[in-house]
Each structure stands twice: as structure tokens, then as C-alpha cells.
Amino acid sequence: MNREGCGETKGCLFKPAGCDPMRDCTIAVIFYVSGPNFLTIQVAALTLLPPPTLQYIAIGFSHDSIMGDDMVTECVLSPTGDEFASEPEVFVSYNIGKSNDRTYLNQTELSSLIKEIKGESINGRISCQWSQQIVPQQSSKGGRLWNLNHKYFILGATGSAQPDEINAHDTSMGSHFYPIVSARPINPSLIGAQLYDLPKPFSMPITKIQTTTIKHFIDPFSETKAILISIITFKNKPRNQKKRKNTTKKINIIRIGFLNLRQKKASGC
Template identity: 25%
Template sequence: MDGIMEVPVRRQNMGRKKSEVLVPEMAVPGFTLGAFILLLLVSSVANYPNGKVTKSCRGMIPEHGHTPQSDPPCYISVSQMTFRPGEKIKVTLSGPPFKGFLLEARDENLTGPPIGSFTLIDSQVSQLLTCEDIQGSAVSHTSPSNKAEIKVYWNAPSSAPNHIKFLATVVEKYDIYWVKIPGPIISQPNVLPFTTPKATIAPMPTLPPVSHLTKSFNASDCGNKKFCIRSPLNCDPEKELACVFLSFTRDAKSVMVEMSGPSKGYLSFAFSHDQWMGDDDAYVCILEDQTVHIQPSHLTGRNHPVMDSRDPLEDMAWRLADGVMQCSFRRNITFPGVKNRFDLNASYYIFLADGAADHGRIHKHSQQPLITYDKYNVTGYPENVGGSHSLLLLKVHGALMFVAWMTTVSVGVLIARFFKPVWLKALFGDAAWFQVHRMLMLTTSALTFIAFLLPFIYRGGWNWHAGYHPYLGCIVMILAVLQLLSAAFRPPLHDPSSITFKNTDWFFIW
């Protein structure tokens, strides 16, 4: 799931390359070519919260999937307790260092949309959000850096209610946050004081029970009673620690899921309509404080999974032993009317991924996810299937670039450098060494061009998440085409303009 990528868990929350320059005529030093190829193979990805939390405006609840904390350490203060329409009130949110926040003003009963708008004092640490189509009606963080105090102005609208209450959600860590921290209530002059409604104690939400697995999963029923996905194919999680294992066992109306693999962070799998990350039904098992949390989620694009309620899951259990994480749960085959949970009577591609996690937040998978070669119905006939971390088109892309730049180019360079004095016999009108050299370089050009196209075919267009590799690939392809054009207009050896050609050729090489 290109993620399945950085994400969460606890009581909730769950690329490639090669392109090179082509030289039709002159020799390319091996170290230069090798270094350039290595450069193309390197990429890095970073992902940080940016405070664009408009989706959480109404409920003010982070989509982290964890249970909010009680007894908030932060508090809200105001510069004055009364206001008139059009006035500005300074609002301060302060407390121990925190990473994220969301600040809003509501009516006294906390119903309806945010009231009024805010003006920033320090735009480096805070930003305005548009909530409920009201511009600037909320304030949030701009980065995950620690901050201990946020100051803004609240602008009272002309239609403000008699009483206004400020609320804040504060995030200390991904799995530690406080929701709707109450602030002071400010009132318009000459109105009856606000009477706090009698408090009612709401029961704390209960989490589905989770048990501990007493023994490891095994592959004895794969292809017989279980639909299994394994890597390596035919491995047994009971005997091989490196075995990545996912099984589905159907009964009348539900499916028992077992997942196992080496991980110190998280394991996850997802059902997908295609071989792309996004719009998928995903499940994550995350290690936190020596406990494994099992969390359903869904993927929207190449973003972090959005954690969903664990209510659809039953019979959850987990086990940690020898660096291997195992988790199991049961879910219904169908969930009529429930978003994000797929109907398992249909066929899907299946993704398997793993990676690091901290504080209940999962990070980008450590390698390309394992993806099944075809769509499968896990509730149909039991099968024993495998998958690949690299899809066929990308493998062909890599193979073509390897052949082009480690074989045809290398041989072409050797021919031009060492065989020029001895292969002078004419072949089709030119020296034999030159004809062989030219053929090899044209082959390199053709292979490079085909390999250049394959990632675009695979991705269906430009991949904005692949780092600088696509840009380097485009530069390489442009230089390769220019080199071909230069070679096409190559003057005779003793022509006065041949020096210009040689200089141009060396420019492209270096």
C-alpha cells in the first residue's frame, strides 16, 4: 500500500528507478556512470503533520484512532470576560510543550458551527482554517515542533450570541491528546449570566476484548481450509521466523484472519480494487508498549491510514515472540451500509506491508508492500498464493536499465577505446569498430527509451511521490536524445568541424 505508510494504532489507528544518459559515440568513464546510476537509485521521504485539519473542525477529534486523555494540562485564558460585536479578544492557549492544537469559539451550548474569526499574532506557529465555510474560524499548528504558548485574537462577529466559549484540542504525542479542553465563557454586557448545565457523567467507551495467543499460527490448512498468502511461498510461520503469513478462514457469515511476520513496529494488510495505494480497506497490527493493538482503517490516496472504529472486529488476539508479531481477528463477510469495509464476497488485490511505529503512529513501510499477482476472493475456494514486492513492469524497467548501462554501454566503450586501431576493416561503409560501437550505443538508446516509458505506464502518469528520481530520469532522457541528435550529424573524421562535435560529445559525457 505505497504505502500502506507513517500511521498510528494503539486503541486505534493502522517507488522505482533507473534511467541513464546515453552516449552514442564517445567512451564514458565507468566510475562516472556508476555513480550516476547509484544517485538515481537513492530516494528519501519525509512526512510531518502540517495542521491542515479541516476535516476535524466539527468534532475536534484527531483521526489518530486513540482514546482521548482526561485531565488536560493545558488551559485557555482570555484578555477580558465581556465583549461587544466587532471587538477583538486576545486568547491564549498555554501549558506544557505540545505539538499540535485546534482552537475554536462556540456558542455556550457548544452546538452549531464555530463563531467569529481569528487573527494570527505569530504566523510561524499558527495558521487559520476555514471551518463550516467560515473563513478563519479556527486556528491550528503549522508544524509538529514543540510549542508551549499560542496567542491569537478572536474577532467578535456582529451576530454573535450572548455567550461564547472557547475550546481547544491539544496533541502532545500521536497517541496522547486532549479533546475539547474547555476555556472561559465570555459574555456580552447586560445579559443574564450563563448557567452551566448540570453535569452528567457519560460512561467511558469500552474497547472490544483482546486476548493473548497461546501458540503460533501454522500453515497446515493452507489451500485446504484456509486461503493463504505467504512470502516466501510455502513457508510456515510456526517453523520459520522470517515467514510473512496471512490467512483467511471462512465460516457461515464471517472470516477469521491470521497475520504473522517479523516486525518491531507494525504489520498491515489491505484489500484493494487495483495495485495502487488508495481507497482501500486496511487493517493494522501495531506494537506499542509491548502490546499489539489491532485496528481497522481505510486509505485515502497515499496518505496515512484513517483509523476506524474497532466495533466490526471480534475475537481479537495477538502474540509476540522472537521478534515475530502475530495477530488475529474475526470480521463479517459483509457490512451493509458501513463505509470503508469491503464486501468479501468479491475479489481484490491484497497488500501486505510492515514498518516502524512509535507512540502508536506507524511510519512508511520499510520496503515496497507485497502485492498479490492477481485479484482473489478470500472467501471462495481456499488457495495458496504468493506475491511480489516489485511488480512486473518495474522489474522490466530495472532489467532494461541494467542491460543498457552495465552491458551495452560498457562493451561499446571498450570497443571505442581499445579496438579502434585494430578493427579498421570496412563494414557497411565504415570501420568495423565504429559500426559495432554505434550499434551498441543505439541499442542503449532504445533500451533506455523503453525503460523510461515503463514507469509512466505503470503509474498511469507522473508520480509526484517518487522523490527526485523521475526528474533525474527526464534529464537523462533529454541528454540521451540530444546525444543521439549530435551523433546523427557527426561530420567526417577529418572535417574541420569535427572538433566541435568532439567537444559537444564530451560535454554530454561529463
């Protein structure tokens, strides 16, 4: 992790300005396109004092320069080398107002979104690196997973953490650990030595319902005049996919009903 390429092939945020991310930055964030639909993110921070059991370094993507309604990706690791938390872990979360809420992803979803996690704690500093999908190829989790092919203010923060959540960062504006924010919105997908075509955003499969009703009439003088058979067909076909043979699944449900059409004989006066 270094300053080489910053402002050209890398997006970089350092605190204080001009610091060395591996020597004297209290917070450092670097990001760049590293492959088809993947962004490499590198973060580093000075270890908090006193050192907590777990510490996080996070990158946030925001529509403005203020915390609130932001997508966050955080790396959590032990600055003390605790044997129960020695491996770095990366999670996604969402800032709801001034609080942070972790976004639940199962192991398959998380391993698809986040790859190649590395991290270490050395000489009073923690650092972490991972690759993250630019356009998530899965559900947005209620709008909490964002397409990074847009302009965002980039946020950087550090603080103590729990196994299942991160704690509030330093809120004193004069503190060395107060979060950093980019001076302008940046499109992360446009920063890199080489850029790639991006896939279409993920969309849920479309389910179409088709109902066919068949009437079969029988004896007009019987109690039961007709049998109604409704065939309901469910067609499950992914969006944005050309029609192919045997790609559409059909489920037929047959519903049978009986109509009583018996006519009453009119009585004379």
C-alpha cells in the same frame, strides 16, 4: 498459524515463498471463512530492527495490485513487550494514494466489526489473529468499509506504528520487508472449509415526509379569511424490512398560518 490448508481451505501469502509463517517468514498473511459472516485473519512478521515501540502487520484489500484506494485492517502491538502497549489492537484504515488514514469507529462499531483479537511477540517475531465481518453491518463510513464478498488483490505489509496511526512500510523493492501482494484477485468469502449464507449489505433507514394541508374558512368579510394547518408526518422505516405493526415511527408537526384575503372596495369614477 501454519501452512496446513493453504490453497484449499485457506488463502495464504508468504514472503519468501515456501517459508514457515512462525519461523522464517518476514511477512505472512492467512485468511479463511470461520463462521457466519466472519473471516478469520492471521498475520505474522519478523520484528523490525531496531525494534520499534509499536509495530503493525496489515492486510489490505485492493481493486488492483498497487497501493492506493485500498481498505486496510492492521494489528498493532509491541514487539518489545512494552507494558503500555502489551495488548494487541486491531484497527481499520484507508490508503489515500500512498498515505494511510485511520478510519474512525466508536467502540460499539469496532467491536461489531472486529472480534476475538489475539497476538503475541516471541523469539523476534510478532503474530496476530482476529475475526472480521465479511459484510459490514454498519455504515460504510463514506465508502471506507468494504463488503468483502467481492474479488480483491490481497496485500500484506508491516512497519512501525504510532498510537493513532501507522507509519510507511519499507519502500525498497529488494527488501525483505517490502509488502507482498496476491498474484490475482481473490474473493475472501469463498475460501474456507465451510461457507455460509451472507446477510444483505447494511442500508440506512429511509425517512419519508408527508404533508397534509387543511383549510378552514371563516367570515368572508373579516381580515383573516382562512387558517392553514399543515401536518408534516415523518415516517422512519428501515430498508429491507417487512412492514410490521408498530415498527414505523411517526412524528407530526403542526404548522398554522393565516391568509389575509380581504378584498378592497372598488372606487367609482
